[in-house]
Amino acid sequence: MVIVGQGAMGLLWYHHINQAIKNNKQASINKLSLLSSKQDKQTLDTYQFTPYQSKASFTGDIHYTLAADIACADVFLLCVKxxxxxxxxxxxxxxxxxxxxxxxxxNGMGTFEQISKKVLSTHAFAALLTTHGSLKQAPLTIKHTGLGVSDFGFLHNNSKIITKEAYNQLIQLLNTALPEVNFQEKIAEKQWLKLAINCAINPITAIHNIPNGDVGKAIYREEITAIITEVCAVAHKEHIVLSSEQLLTKVYEVAKATATNCSSMRSDILAGRETEVDYINGYIHRLGKKHHVATPQNSLMWQQVKSLS
Ligand SMILES: NC(=O)C1=CN([C@@H]2O[C@H](COP(=O)(O)OP(=O)(O)OC[C@H]3O[C@@H](n4cnc5c(N)ncnc54)[C@H](OP(=O)(O)O)[C@@H]3O)[C@@H](O)[C@H]2O)C=CC1
Ligand SMILES: CC(C)(CO)C(=O)C(=O)O
Structure with a gap:
């Protein structure tokens, strides 16, 4: 298995899968490596990991991915933006x-649709959604900031590239590494649920420079209701049935549960990094155009966030 990305999520999975392989003799995986965008220049071959709510940090070895590892990899876990x-x-x-x-x-949606037919004819694709939180504190140094759960589901496995046996081994490994990882027959519904939450919380917190909890304030209610109503209308055209009332409840629940969090979009703006808004509100804008569904509030959020970065 190759974990791609030396950032917050990549190192979180790398650490836990490595530990699972070391501790669990049954974990059937030939080799784990980390593909870093900077590995040619990177002099360090160790990482620092601080477990959830721990003061002590752990130093682990990194096995960087070689060309031969890519050639024979069964699984690429893409922990990139x-x-x-x-x-x-x-x-x-x-x-x-x-x-x-x-x-x-x-986070976000819209990448899978852009993968070429040639690549799809050879490889299988899956989505892994997580509510774990991880923070990159320095290069190759991360902290597990929030315990969560993950959902895994196939986006494309038409020619049964992944056999039932290989799939069972993978889910067992991921679940041993960083439980719980639940298999979802209908991963698209989970993706849309996460997308809706991100469409509401992320741009509001980034534009107004506020923590997640402030999204619950009455002044944002109208904007959030409009965002979610549009997401539901577009989702419907994609044959995904969402309830705007349930989604609104979920948005406020997540905002409350992560009240002191700085959303990823707000963090990106504050750090002068590119945001993922093209794949969040921008995705709703593009799908709205495709299906002739008006999405003025999502389009506005998309443009406003773009103008900040
Ligand atoms: N952090 C979190 O708590 C959570 C993050 N997510 C989502 O997970 C995704 C990843 O987030 P996160 O880990 O925080 O992001 P980071 O920016 O911390 O990590 C991404 C890493 O991938 C590297 N990278 C990019 N392209 C390649 C490549 N082709 N080969 C090797 N490495 C590459 C980047 O390098 P470089 O710096 O050179 O660009 C960067 O180090 C995002 O979509 C995010 O929204 C979801 C849930 C929680
Ligand atoms: C759920 C939320 C809003 C938590 O901060 C998130 O996914 C993000 O910041 O990207």
Missing amino acids: SYQTLTTIKQLANKTDKPALFILAH
Whole structure:
């Protein structure tokens, strides 16, 4: 297995899968490696990990991915940003010697639709959604900031590239590494639920420079209701049935549960990094155009966030 990305999520999974392999003799995986965008220049071959609510940190070894590891990998876990995903898939798909499973672990939606038919004819794709929180404190140094759960589901496995046996082993490994990882027959519904939450919380917190909890304030209610109503209308055209009342309840629940959090979009703006808004409100804007559904509030959020970065 190759974990792609030396950031907050990549190192979180790398650490836990490595530990699972070391501690669990049954974990059937040939080799785990980490593909870093900077590995040619990186002098360190260790990482620092601070477990959830711990003061002590752990130093672990990194086995960087070699060309031969890419060629024979069965699974690529892509822990890169949504806007880095397509380029990464193109780079890797050209270097593989055999069919592999690419697991997309990014926030937002819209990358899978852009994968070429050629790549889809050779490889399988899955999505991994997580509510774990991880913070990159320095290069190769992360802290597990929130315990969560993950959902895994296939986006494309038409030619049964991933056999039932390989799938069972993978789920067992992920569940041993960082439980719980639940298999979802209908992963698209889970993706839309996460997307809706991100469409509401992320731009509001980024534009107004507020923590997640402030999203619950009455002054944002009208905007949030409009965002969610549009998300439901567009989802419907994609044959996904969502209830706007249930979604609104969920948005306020998540805002409350993560009240002191700085959302990823707000953090990106504050740090001067590119945001994932093209794959969040921008995705709703694009799908709205495609289906002739008006999405003025999501389009506005998309443009406003773009103008901040
Ligand atoms: N952090 C969190 O708590 C959570 C994050 N997510 C989602 O997970 C995704 C990843 O987030 P996060 O880990 O925080 O992001 P980071 O920016 O911390 O990590 C992404 C890493 O991937 C590297 N990278 C990009 N392209 C490649 C490539 N082709 N080969 C090797 N490495 C590459 C980047 O390098 P470089 O710096 O050179 O660009 C960067 O180090 C995002 O979509 C995010 O929204 C979801 C839930 C929680
Ligand atoms: C759920 C939420 C809003 C938590 O901060 C998130 O996913 C993000 O910040 O991207």
